[in-house]
Amino acid sequence: MAKTNKGPWSHRLLIGSLTFTMAILCIWLLGFVIDDIGSMPGPDYEAVRDQLLDPALVEQQKSVEDNIAKVERQIKDQNARQQLLQDSTTNSQETMNQLLEFQRLSLQKDVKPSVDEQEAMAESQRSFLENQKQYQALNQASVQLNEKLSQLQGTQRTLGSEIEQQQVPIQKQIGLLYDQHEFKVAIIKLAVLLPLLLVVVWLLLKYREGTYALLIYALAIAVTWKVALVMHEHFPTRYFKYILILTALAIVIRILVYLLQMVAFPKKEWLLRQYREAYEFFLCPVCTYPIRRGPLTYRFWDRRSIKKIQSHSNDVLSEETAYTCPVCTTQLYEICTQCSKIRPGLLPACPHCGQVYKLIQETTS
Numbered sequence: 001m002a003k004t005n006k007g008p009w010s011h012r013l014l015i016g017s018l019t020f021t022m023a024i025l026c027i028w029l030l031g032f033v034i035d036d037i038g039s040m041p042g043p044d045y046e047a048v049r050d051q052l053l054d055p056a057l058v059e060q061q062k063s064v065e066d067n068i069a070k071v072e073r074q075i076k077d078q079n080a081r082q083q084l085l086q087d088s089t090t091n092s093q094e095t096m097n098q099l100l101e102f103q104r105l106s107l108q109k110d111v112k113p114s115v116d117e118q119e120a121m122a123e124s125q126r127s128f129l130e131n132q133k134q135y136q137a138l139n140q141a142s143v144q145l146n147e148k149l150s151q152l153q154g155t156q157r158t159l160g161s162e163i164e165q166q167q168v169p170i171q172k173q174i175g176l177l178y179d180q181h182e183f184k185v186a187i188i189k190l191a192v193l194l195p196l197l198l199v200v201v202w203l204l205l206k207y208r209e210g211t212y213a214l215l216i217y218a219l220a221i222a223v224t225w226k227v228a229l230v231m232h233e234h235f236p237t238r239y240f241k242y243i244l245i246l247t248a249l250a251i252v253i254r255i256l257v258y259l260l261q262m263v264a265f266p267k268k269e270w271l272l273r274q275y276r277e278a279y280e281f282f283l284c285p286v287c288t289y290p291i292r293r294g295p296l297t298y299r300f301w302d303r304r305s306i307k308k309i310q311s312h313s314n315d316v317l318s319e320e321t322a323y324t325c326p327v328c329t330t331q332l333y334e335i336c337t338q339c340s341k342i343r344p345g346l347l348p349a350c351p352h353c354g355q356v357y358k359l360i361q362e363t364t365s
Contacts, residue, residue, distance in 0.1 A: 019214045023109035026222030030193070034226060037188050043177035052170050053163065061159045062190055064152055070150045082135065120363045193230060196223045268359050275346045281306050287328040293321070 034215060063268040200220045207216060262270055277287035282296060283301050290301065318344035323333040338355035346358045 015214065019218050023218040023221045026219055027225055030222055031193060031227045034189055034230065038185055040185055042176060043183045045174055048173055049170055052173060053166055057159065057163060061163060064156050064159060068152045068156060071145055071152060075145045077147060078138055082138045085293055182234055186230065189230045193223060193227045245291065253337055274361060279344055284325040284328060284330060284332060286330045287325065289327040291332060293323045
């Protein structure tokens with residue numbers, strides 16, 4: 001049987017920490033690769049829109065939008081001119097009122113207005129009437145512009161409705177192209193990850209008990225994690241749950257078969273661990289019946305109470321003798337052929353002289 005050196009606990013802790021760090025770094029590295037693949041440009045919405053949408057309709061809509069903007073600017077200019085005329089009319093009216101008040105005061109004093117005052121009054125009246133006339137013309141033009149704007153907006157709504165109807169097949173086409181793009185990205189991601197997964201599985205099957213097994217386990221965890229994330233991201237939930245359950249079922253069945261094979265055809269390391277633990281608890285390694293010999297002949301114990309019995313017992317086995325399990329007839333203690341002392345029959349060496357024996361793997365069930 002090959003001996004394995006586990007090293008001190010600090011060394012094992014460092015190995016475990018670095019293995020965990022390696023798994024995290026591998027997940028990050030694979031994440032960067034997957035993110036770069038996922039950043040591939042998708043379908044061009046503008047190109048599909050230009051291809052499927054009626055260009056005459058688009059041009060007409062653009063022309064209507066330009067006309068609406070032009071009419072809105074004209075209305076804004078008209079409103080500004082109207083405001084200026086309104087201010088000028090207000091000033092003219094105030095001037096007329098002041099002149100009329102001045103004339104009224106002059107008449108009360110029997111003072112006749114001068115020629116200049118009469119001309120100023122006439123000029124104010126003409127300016128007021130002219131402003132009123134222009135204001136009315138501007139009002140009429142504003143009404144016409146608003147009517148034109150209303151007609152253009154109605155045309156815009158009609159065109160928008162027609163374009164919206166044409167957008168339905170465009171959206172369907174964009175959705176189809178996007179699904180195809182996502183499927184393409186998923187295929188590329190899996191094309192990168194699945195070969196790595198197959199390599200990891202092969203390494204696990206071949207070197208899972210080797211010196212560098214922890215490196216393979218760290219890489220396996222990273223690759224498996226990324227494969228699961230990619231499948232969850234790109235595959236529909238309805239399909240992904242079946243894939244996840246079938247994968248988990250396959251893993252459970254494989255582990256169960258492995259455990260059953262270990263019981264039916266145990267390896268030496270596993271069998272030795274089973275025998276060693278049973279001897280430590282003074283139980284038969286085959287049938288777990290208590291080994292009743294020496295001071296423990298008339299005692300009762302289990303795996304929990306054996307330590308308490310040992311700590312409170314001062315009895316010493318005065319003479320060791322061979323011992324056979326009365327339940328499964330397994331030879332648990334026998335005479336060593338080298339030193340003629342009693343040794344554990346299912347362990348590979350004699351504790352007295354160190355004589356090595358072949359580990360017994362065939363036992364009575």
